[in-house]
Amino acid sequence: MSFHTLNDFLVMGGHGLYVWLAYLTTITVVVGNVLAVQMARRRYFRQARALERRLAGGTVADPGDQTGSPMKGKQ
Template structure:
């Protein structure tokens, strides 16, 4: 499939909204799949550090 202009490429034969929103949704899911474990690990390490400080402070 070839497009006459960049605007035609973005419009995707009048299906651009569906196509680009699907790409956006997939990108959001991929970013979430990377960011969520990183955030969970950081949260876990902070909780463990607090627990260790409490245990050593007694």
């Protein structure tokens, strides 16, 4: 341990603001990247499930099962 007290650790010899600002930013960016993927994945499954349910209810036309689709354009 390079610091003796918790206060020393937080103040970082006067450089605390810079060190903690840099670490917090990086952690936010890293966690943000991880969360972005997870949330997008959850959103995708929620929407796809809703669509499947509506298809099962027959409220919308079935797009048809395709075995291997070419890449689709954006809407």
